[in-house]
Amino acid sequence: MSKVQFVTIDADQAGQRIDNFLITFLKGVPKSRIYRILRKGEVRVNKKRVKPVYKIQAGDQVRVPPVEVSQSSEAPININLDKVQQLESQIIYESDHVIVINKPSGIAVHGGSGLSFGVIEALRQLRPEARYLELVHRLDRDTSGCLLIAKKRSALRYLHEQLRDKKLYKEYVALAVGRWPKSTQRVDAPLLKNTLKSGERIVKVDEAGKPSITDFKIERKYDGFTLVQAVPVTGRTHQIRVHAQFAGCPLVGDPKYGNSDIDRELNESFGFNRLFLHARKLKFREQRDSKPLVVSAEFDEPIEQLMKSLNNEAI
Template identity: 60%
Template sequence: MNTQNQVQFIDISDDEAGQRIDNFLLAKLKGVPKSMIYRIIRKGEVRVNKGRIKPEYKLAEGDQVRVPPVRVAEREEAPVSAKLDKVAALANCILYEDDAILVINKPSGTAVHGGSGLSFGVIEGLRALRPEARFLELVHRLDRDTSGILLVAKKRSALRALHEQLRLKQMQKDYLALVRGNWQSHTKVVQAPLLKNILQSGERVVRVSPEGKPSETRFKVEERFENATLVKASPVTGRTHQIRVHTLHAGHPIAFDNRYGDKQFDSQLSGTGLKRLFLHASSLKFTHPKSGEEMRIQAPLDNELNQCLKVLRARKNHQ
C-alpha cells in the first residue's frame, strides 16, 4: 500500500486555476481511483477555503485546497532502470520546446499516457524528464501504435488556447499512411460517420455507422508502389481511429493495422522490414498560444518506415 498519511493544504496558482476540483485531484493523487476521489469530495473531506464543494467546483487563483490522507494499492511497476531508459529516449524525440509548449516525435508502441495496465506513457516520461515543470498536459492524443507529432502544453493558458484552436478546426494535422492497393486519385475526401464500441475486454473498436458522429478526412496521393499507395491524410474532425477506419471504408486498409487491416496485404510487404502500423503524424500547423506566430512543425519518419519505403521504391524500379 502507498499511503499519503498527512492532510495536505495546497494553494492554487494562476496556472492551476480554472480547472474542476475533481480533475485537479485526479492529477494530484496519482493512482487513486476516480470513485475514491468522488467519495472524499462527497463526504466533505476535501475542502476549499475551509468549505465543502461539489466535484464540478472550478478552482480560482489563491484558493486553498484541503486534501485528506488517502491509501492506494501500488501497481506492478517496471524496473526503475527500464523507465530511465525510456525517459532518456524521449529526450531525443523532442522536436521543439519553449516556455509554453513542447512538441515531441512520439515513437510507435508508446502510449501517450499510462493507464489500462501501463504505468508509463509519454506524459509520465516527460514529467520525469522535466521535474521542474509545474504543468505538463497533452493537447491531443495519438494511438499507441501511431508515431509522430504530439503537442504538449506547459501552461494552462497555452492548453486552453490550443484546445480552442482544435475546437474551431484551426489546427492542421497531416499524417502519412501506407495503404493497400491503388488509391483512386478522385477519392479526395472520405465523409463517413463513426461509432465507437467498447468491447467487454475494454478494447475500443470503431465502425462506420449512420448512428455515428460526423467525421471527415481529406486524402492526397504522395507516392504509388506495386500493390500499395503512400497517402497524406488530413483529418478535419478528430474521432478515435478515424484515419484507420476511413481508409478501410475507402477499400484501402493501412499496412500492419492489427485491428482494421488486411493480413494478406501485410504478407506482401514481407522483406520490407515493416512490423508496425504505417501511420505517422508527419506535420502540424497551429498558432503559437503566446506569440501568435504561425508554427509548422514536421516530424521525420523513423528508420523502419523509411526502410520500408526504400525497399518498395527499389521493387518498383526493378519492374
C-alpha cells in the same frame, strides 16, 4: 502524502472546479476518495468547506488533507527505463507551454488496458519537477509522429479550443495498399465504435455512427502501393485507418483493418512489421498573441528503409 498541505492557487490553475484540481494534484488517488474528503469537509478553501463544483480562484488557499495513494495507482516500479530515456531524444520541440515528441510506433500515449506505462507517464518520470503535463490529443499505439503535450493548464485549454474550432492542423502520411482512386480526395463516412468482450475496440463505417471526414491527397505512386497525405477534419478513433479501408486501400501494417497477406509479404521481403501511419506535421498557436507554429516529425528507420526499397519499384 503523510501531512496536510496548503496550496495557493495561481492564475494558471484558476477557473477549474475544485474536484478536477484535486484529481490532478492527487494523481493516483481514486476519485471516490477525493469526493469523500470533499464531502467530509477535509478539503478547505480559505478555511471554508466547499462543494465539488466550486471554481477555485487565483489567490485561494486550499487545504489538502493527508491522503494515502494506493500502491496499484502509483507509477509502476517496473517502468522500462531504457524506453523512458529514449523518449527524451524524441522531443522535437519544447517551450514554456508545450512539448512536441516524435512518438515511436509501439508505445501507447498513456498506460492502461494492460500497459504499465505510456508516453505521458514516461515524461512525468523524466520531468519530476514539472507541475503539469497533460496530453493535448492522442495517437494510436502503433502510429508514430507528432504528439503534443501541454505543460500548463492554460496551454491545454487554449489548444483544446483550437481543436474544437478546427484551427489545430494535423497532417499524417500513410502507405496504402493498391492504387488510391484519384476521385477520392475526401472520405465523408460516419464511424461507429464497438468494444468487443475482449476489450478490443473496432470501428466501422455505419450510418448510425458519428460524422467523420478525412481529406486525402496522393503524394506518390508505387507498384502496388500509394503514399497518401491524410488530414482528419474530425477526430474519431481509428478514423484515417477505417476511411482508408472504406476507400478500398487499407493501410500497410494495419492489424485491424489491413491486408494481412500483403503485410506478411512486406515483413518477409523487407522486415517491415509496423503500421505505416505517421503524424508528420502539427500547426498551432501556443498563445493567442503568438504566430502559428509548425512542427514536423521525421520518419523512423523502418519507414525510411521501406521507402528506399519501394523507390526502386516506383512507376
